[in-house]
Amino acid sequence: MVDEVRIKADTVLPARREAVTLRTDDGLALVGELALPADRVPRATLVLLHPLPTHGGMMDSHLYRKAAWRLPALADLAVLRFNTRGTVSEAGRSEGAFDHAVGERLDVAAALAFAADRGLPSVWLVGWSFGTDLALMHGCDPIVEGAVLISPPLRWSEPDHLRVWARTGKPVVCLVPEFDTYLPPAEARRRFGADIPTADVIDFPGAKHLMVGHSDKVLDAIVSAAVPEVPTPLPRTWSGPHERRQVTIVTS
Template identity: 50%
Template sequence: MAEIIRPSTVLPALRTPFHVLTSDGVDLIGEVASPLGQSKGAILTLHPLPTAGGMMDSHVYKKAANRLPAMAGISVVRFNTRGTSSEAGTSSGAFDNGGAEGLDVQAMINYCFDVLALENLWIVGWSFGTDLALRHAKDPRHQGLILLSPPLRTTTNEELFYWNSDPRPITAIVPEHDDYLKPDAARERFAIVPKLRIIPVDDAKHLWVGEPSVHRVLSEINTIVTGDTSPLPLEY
């Protein structure tokens, strides 16, 4: 009998903790949640600002790991950037406001391809993580960027302009009531990257609190990664 998906729902997946060493010797901790059956794609998640409580367990990402492997056949790779703690542990190193974290991003992309051998990998950033994606996720092997609540806090116009020379798609999912960059402001800031697609989400806020917001975000991710345009089921 099907059960309604709730905030605490944890669906079947193969969950494997890992350690990844960066080129400057930082030990990153994380977990990959893989489908028990056929994989249709994968996401590497870059979490919100750690100095404001962001980590690999930030709720949208934890729910993605709890649901997407079973519901969409998507592998979800989560990790703590340098100096960040979660229930899984603390990555070594120190917070660098998005600078040295570029080495974390590259180490994790290498891990996804060279060790996990993932296919159809997309980079998903949320808040601080969107700046990491735009500034540092330029490895040619991934499929493109998905940006949740982009504040454009540290990304320069020059760094944005780079993406005009890169053919891969970028989608920004922007809450109507975002604390930093609402949809109209996002359209203005991102105008220098005409290919970037903005999806405004009514009634949502920066932190995507509430099941309707989470469901919308995970459904959009599923559509981008797998091509399935149907919203995710509300039951499993």
């Protein structure tokens, strides 16, 4: 009999995990990983767009490694995470150089093309900080069902980018920390409300931009958006096979 354990930051639940390489139209190879449910067809797919790489963002940023380690088992989700151009993590460095959300358009396109080529179902973009700008600017693709934006700063994206999403009617869910230094909840409601009136802005009381200490609730919100048929809150314990893993944080 397997003892029930608390799911912690270093808990890795069962999944089929594969190191993948995404190929951009300008010839770059991007480092990534695809995690699939261990023994089931995925209900939906999350394509994760990480925070600003010049400030430590990468595919191993804490919310994203937890999503990849937990959600295939807890919510039957496929999770595709990758390093945008020039970004490095334990898995390796993607080719190219950071391009201030411009060249990254091709990185988003490469990830969506990969999802399409693999036949992954019901693709949702999940952006975090810088990744939310990439989603808004470059992610409103026919393959995409909707977007979850974690701590959106609206730094690079312009109102016209938001209006593109509004015209499609695709759902946009914004997870906004109470104490976000870039875009707190009231300002988020004003700015998103002006250009995407249907955007769902969800407050995260007590949270700051990096959502430290709020991972469980963030993952619950992502699941509720992408696969509302899966009950939340997700389980906080696990009684099956699992691993413990520490990630080496690579910064250069």
